[in-house]
Amino acid sequence: MPPANPQAAKWQPPENYTQIPSKVEGITVFAENLTPPEQPKPRSFKCPQCGATTQFDVAAGGVACEHCGYSTAVESQKIGKQAVENEFTLEALKKGEQGWGEERRLLHCTSCGAEIILDQKAISNHCPFCASNEVNLADSESDHLRPRFLVPFKILPQSNQTRTKTWLGKGWYHPDGLSASAIIARFIGIYLPFWTFDANIYANWKAEVGYEHTVRHYDASSKSWKTHTQIRWRWETGQVHLPIDDLVVPASAHISRHIFNQIMPFNLEELETYNPGFLAGWQAQAYEINLPDAWETGKAVMRERVKESCYANIPTSHVRNFSMQADFTEESWRYILLPLYLAAYRYENKTYQVMINGQSGLIAGQKPVAWxxxxxxxxxxxxxxxxxxxxxxxxxxxxxxxxxxxxxxxxxxxxxxxxxxxxxxxxxxxxxx
Amino acid sequence: MSQQATPTLSITESVEATWGLDRIVGGCQNCGKVHLVSKDWIGKICPYCARGKIEEQPAPVRQDPPELLLPFRLGQTELRNVYAQFTSGVWLSPDDFNPDALFRRTLPVFWPMWLVDSDIAGNWQAEMGFDYQVKSSVEAYHAGRWVTQPKIETRIRWETRVGTLERRYDNVTIPALEDHAKITASLGVYPLEKTKPYQTEDAGGAFIRLPDLENEDLWQPAQKGLNQQAEKECRDASGAQHSRNFSIQAEYRDQHWSQLLLPMFVTYYSGDNNEIYPVLINGQTGQIHGIRAASQKKGWLWAGISAGLAIGLFILGLILSAIPPITLIGMVFIILAFLLGVFAILPAVWPWQWNRKQKQISH
CATH class of the missing domain: 1.10.287 (Helix Hairpins)
Known part of the structure; x- marks a missing residue:
């Protein structure tokens, strides 16, 4: 119903407000434009000077052209730990946002089953997980959450070979000449998906706590007074508050947790707002472990940490019948991309994985053992x-x-x-x- | 911007022609309350204050009869029960504080509220609150095992909404009496959904109190009431569950004012020095309000009797204790006299304490 009074007719909603359906006749409702920010359209990275393909250059810290030296900064903002955290709404747990910023397709490795997102033009690649060349393209799933933050690569790709050779040469119980004879496949720089979790945990514990007491007794056999230690048990209770900030849980099912834990941590103060330019010429993987499953993993880690805190709260090491209750509050999550270099090398017909932290340069992986x-x-x-x-x-x-x-x-x-x-x-x- | 059209009142000598009642305007000089009363009440004691007399007086009366009326629900039996409960449990209560006396003096009264109908057209802005649910958990560790107990919390997400509004609101209730807030605080909420169109026979026998808030006093509360209605509808229109910081720029047109009559009973009882304690009862819910006074006079009387007995026992005790064979009995009498003397303080102090507490509750 159009407003009959002149005042209402003249009235204009503020900028960036759009009309939404009203549930009452005679009342119009305008809301701030809450539609998700327009997803960056598929973009091809071409040099504006020479037309060659450009890619993110770690040394330049921007998108650069190898041919003519053109370089441009990637527009983003270093946001660090201020990056928006999301609540565990029932809605968020049920559905994800759609889309990726850049025109990418899912690469499905027929050898190990890993799914890697590649440039649309790519038809084959080295699988960073198994060094296989046999890969097929598959259509990307549409329900992936879109990462909003990432840590850019800081380690130059050129340094990876030297770094790996040095690392392979360390340790006395590995085969002699491992460093020289290992055939290291090309390192693949890849942004892997991770979930970060925060929570404030308030725990109450109850346990029987044992205190050592020295007791004197008469030893009839030696006819002398001796001492021995006796533990006296009593029930005790306590409270622990444990804030957990940015617990990182991998969202890739194919990453080795064992190796990944050795190249931790990442400095999340370096988190930047997502820009497709960071991914130009690099690979990126969408999450394979969904939010609820990853949160269960994160919660298991948090539970154990809070349990350790409760034990630390107990003044002695003698504890029995321990029980506790942990109340999780203010839980939140983020979906981020972290930079890793992955490679597989072959030694005596066996494949071994290597992983390098793309931010700090820490290296870890499998090494053969001279048994x-x-x-x-x-x-x-x-x-x-x-x-x-x-x-x-x-x-x-x-x-x-x-x-x-x-x-x-x-x-x-x-x-x-x-x-x-x-x-x-x-x-x-x-x-x- | 607003257009005001508050109720038009005119001096009238009889409301019979318009309200269908054989009533005249009667007011009490002592309490200042003005009612429509039957002629035989002129010259009688005001049932409100029991001090002044009802006198005929000219007063502005709206010629249109009330639009709605909430009838009395409480019958005689229920009313007696309310009084019985009200008067029970007061030690040393005045003689006049009994269910029969309260019932005998009971007078049914209708008290008014204004009803306003108005068109509103304009634009509005508010923060609307939307409930959403968050999943959390409590993790319990016992006997080496973790057990997860999920919990769902409801939180509010606040978002700004703006818009236009063109609506008509009917029967928005506005106070018509200066002591409206005091009455509603005393009598609680009325079930307004049970109101029905005014009919002469429903008002028969009851005093009808006349509004004392008119013209310029009314517009501000009327606007507030209409805006509250608008806020509720804007909230509904937005699909929100909560709203805050609501503001509206609107024109208010085609206003129509009428009256709503609400039922109450008034009665009173007198205390030691003929001071009057008014009692009000909600005619629908039976909620009662008034001071439950204790008699200080009775307190002094019982204190005096106790003290007299104590003195008598004391003297007797002294005499008996001087006679060697029954000295012990004398001593017992003296102890009893002391105990009775101490007890005598209680009826003297208790009414004062009780009445002090009652006045605090009443205010």
Whole structure:
């Protein structure tokens, strides 16, 4: 119904306000334009000077042309930890926003199943996860959340080979000449998706806490007073408040958590607002682990941290019948992209993964182990204890002198066993993915 | 911008022609309240204050009869029950403070509110609040296992909305009495959805209080009432659950004013020195308001009797204690006299304390 009074007829809504449906006849309603910011249209990066393809240049910190040297800064804002965090609304948990800023397609690796977003023109690539060349293009899913923030690459791609060679050369229990003979495939700079989670956790714990007391008693056998330690238990309760800021959880199902944890952390103070220019010439992956699943992973980590905080709140190490309740409040999340260099190298017909933090340069990955070195070391560690035991037993049988070598042998065996176990575990971890 | 058209009142000698009632305007010089009363009330004690007399007086009366009326719901039995409950539990109450006396003096009264109808056309702005739900959880650890208890919290998202409005609002209630706030505070909320069109027979036998807020006093509350109605509708139009900082620039046109009559009973009782304690009852809900006074005179009387008895017992005790065979009995009498003397303070102090507390509650 058009307004009959002149005042209403003259009235104009403020700029950036659009009319929305009204539920009452005779009343019009205008709302601030809350439609999501227009998604950047597919963009091809061409040099305005020579027409060649441009890409994000880490050294220049902008989009640059390799041919004519043209360079332009990427328009974005360093927003750091002020980057908007989202609540866990039922709506957000159910649906995501749509779209990516740049014209990209999903690359599906038929070898390992990884999905990588590539330039539309790309028809094949090295899969950074398995070094496979056999890849097929598949249509991108449409329900992906759009990342709004990312940490740009800081580490130059040219430094990766040297960095990797140096890293491969470290460690005595790896094959000799690993650094020289490993065939390192091309490093792929890729923006991988991550969820960051915040929460304020208020926990109440209850446990039986044991306090040590020294008690004197009369030892009838030795006819003397002696002391011994007794633990007295009593129920105690306590409260813990643990704020958790930016817990990073991978949103890629194919990334090795074991390797990724070794190249952490990322400095999220360097977060920038998303601009397709950062992705020009680089790969990027959309999330594979959705928000609710990632949040469950994040919550499990947070739960354990708050449990540790509760234990730290207890003044002694004697605790039993521990129980606690953690109330999660002010939970929030972000969807971000972090820069990584991924590569796979081959050594003696086996493939090993390497990962470099694209911001800090920290490197980690799988390294083959020369197991003969490990077994030799373990034997060397256990041998002194065994030998002393072997000497001590007959001496003990002969006249009681053997007690000393037996005792020393036993201690050496225990210490050697512990070191051997740690060595073995480290070796296994070195090959683990 | 606003156009005002507050009710037109005119001096009238009889409302019979328009309201269908055989009433005249009667006012009390003591309390100042003006009613439409039947002629036989002239010269009688004002049922409100029980001090002044009802006197015939000219007063502006709206010629149009009231539009709506909320009838009395409470019958005699219910009213007696209300009084019985009201008068119970007061120690040393005045003789006049009893259900029968209150019932005997009960007078049904209709008290007025203005009803305003108006067109509103203009533009508005407000912050509208939309409820949304957030999923959170409480994680419990017991016997080595974690158990998740999900919880859903409702939060409000505030967004600015603007727009135009062209609506007509009918029967927006506006206070018509200076003591409106006091009456509503005393009698609580009336179920206005039970109002019905005014009919002469519904008002029969009751005093009808006349409005004392007129003309320029009315427009501001009327505008406020209309704007509140507009705010509610703008909230509904926006699909919001909450609103705040509502503002409107509008023209108010084609106003029509009428009256709504609400039922109450008035009664009173007198205290020690013939001071009057008025009592009001909501004619629909039975909510009662008034001071439940205690009698200081009765308090002094009981204190005097107790003190007299204590003195008598004390003297007797002294005499008996001087006679060796019954000295012990004398001593017991003296102790009893002391206890009774202490007890005598209670009826003297209690009415004062009680009445003080009652006045605080009443105000």
């Amino acid at each position: 003969w070195k490990i077994w030799l070391a373990i034997a060397a560690l256990l041998l002194p204890g065994v030998l002393l035991g072997a000497i001590g037993v007959p001496l003990l049988l002969l006249g009681g002198v053997g007690i000393l070598p037996l005792l020393v042998g036993f201690i050496l065996l225990i210490v050697g066993g512990i070191i051997a176990f740690i060595l073995y575990k480290n070796a296994k971890d070195s090959e683990a993915i």
